[in-house]
Amino acid sequence: MQQYRIAILGSGNIGTDLLVKAMRSPHLTCVAFIGRGYTSPGMNKARALGITCSDQSIDYIPEHADEIDLVFDATSAKDHALHAPILKALGKQVIDLTPAKVGPMCVPAVNLDSSLGSSNLNMVTCGGQASIPVAFAIGQTHPEVDYLEVVSSIASKSAGPATRINLDEYIETTEKGLQAFSGAKRTKAILNLNPAVPCIDMQTTIFANVKNPDIEALKRVLDPIVEKIKTYVPGYKILVGPILDGDRIVVMVKVRGRGDYLPEYAGNLDIINCAAIAMAEQFAMNGGN
Ligand SMILES: NC(=O)c1ccc[n+]([C@@H]2O[C@H](COP(=O)([O-])OP(=O)(O)OC[C@H]3O[C@@H](n4cnc5c(N)ncnc54)[C@H](OP(=O)(O)O)[C@@H]3O)[C@@H](O)[C@H]2O)c1
Structure with missing residues (x-):
């Protein structure tokens, strides 16, 4: 098979981990x-x-346009807003790792096939990649989702300066993604940068207020989605749930990384980068479309 030629823009935590992958x-x-x-x-x-x-x-990139099929943008949301029109004019396939939300949101376990037609894919956020599949399963099994709250904790060391600059964009993009994929009326995203040493593993908890919670129906939809995620993020694991806490559904997820650039605690790099690589491989296998 012909190799699909990729370029990585942004040489920080996300960009370097992506390179190894x-x-x-x-x-x-x-x-x-x-x-x-x-x-x-x-x-x-x-x-x-x-x-x-x-x-x-x-x-x-314009100077080497003939040598590149796909560009991953791992800079920052503000920079991606400047890069996107340049890359579009060059006709490049783009996978955006920043929370810029220029293109449609892509979570491979949920919408891989429909994402293949977009020239600029937004990979949402690390918390979004971890929680949206669960939120989607909740939305599929509960016609009325009043409120979804997602709390992610990541090790401070794994959040580069661009991640810190993009905290507002993280919250807005994660909340929009949760809403779009679950149909929830209201959503809230919270990100904790935990400075503990030794560093903590990435963990995400999803709380959902729904009418008539049905845990068994939710499990039937969620289990195959989790299996799908594990095909591209081997360290993704449901730690708790789905359970009922009063009338709230609770699901807790942990993501261990492969330790490609930062050590295994940085599952936040893996959850978004493995999703991005999975999409790039799909483009490669489809001959670039
Ligand atoms: N870390 C995470 O857990 C995580 C997870 C999901 C998504 N993200 C998103 O991914 C992006 C990168 O995060 P990060 O943690 O990797 O931050 P980072 O370590 O600060 O990396 C950003 C890199 O991009 C480079 N850069 C910035 N503007 C550039 C430009 N215009 N052209 C070329 N390079 C440029 C920076 O260069 P300098 O070295 O010169 O500053 C830096 O090396 C952010 O938008 C963040 O929200 C991060």
């Missing part, structure tokens, strides 16, 4: 790792792996 893929070849300076740990790692690196940011 892309290098493991039998379908993808990383042809450029692009930042805005050569001194970051991500750039050093990419160079050590023998990858072509550039500090020219988005300007690198």
Whole structure:
């Protein structure tokens, strides 16, 4: 099979973890790792792996447009809003790891097939990738979802400066995703950056206020979705639930990473990056469409 040529824009935690995952893929070849300076740990790692690196940011891509099929954007929401029209004009397939919400939201376990027609896919957020499949299953089994609340905790060390700058966008995009995929009337997303040492694993808890909760029906829909997630995020695990706490449904999820760039505690990198790689591989297997 012909290799699908990808470039990674953004050399931080997300971009570097993505690079290691892309290098493991039998379908993808990383042809450029692009930042805005050569001194970051991500750039050093990419160079050590023998990858072509550039500090020219988005300007690198038009100059090498013929060499690239797909661009992952792992910079920040504000930067992606600037990059998106340039990449669109070049006709590049884009997978956006920032919470910029330029393109439609993609959660492979739920809407992989319908996402394949979009030239710019937004991977929502780490908390969104962990919780939306559960929210979707709740919405499928409960016609009236009054309120959904999602609380994610990640290790401070795994949240780079761009993640911290994008906290408002994280909340807005996660809440919009929860609403879109579950039909809930109201949604709330909370992100805790936990400074504990040793670092904590990524954990996400979903609370749902619904009319007439039906745990058995929910399990029947949720179990196959969880199996699907595990095919691309092996460290995804339901820790608790679904259970009823009073009249609220509660589901608690833990995500362990593969330790590709940061150690295994950083499941927040894996949950979104494995989803992004799964989509890129689909594009590769479909011959780029
Ligand atoms: N960390 C997570 O758990 C996580 C999970 C899901 C999604 N995200 C999202 O992913 C994005 C990156 O997060 P992160 O934690 O990886 O942050 P990060 O470590 O700060 O990485 C961002 C990288 O992008 C580079 N960059 C910024 N603007 C650029 C531009 N215009 N051109 C080229 N490179 C540029 C930065 O370069 P410098 O090194 O020069 O600053 C930095 O290396 C954020 O939007 C965040 O919300 C993060």
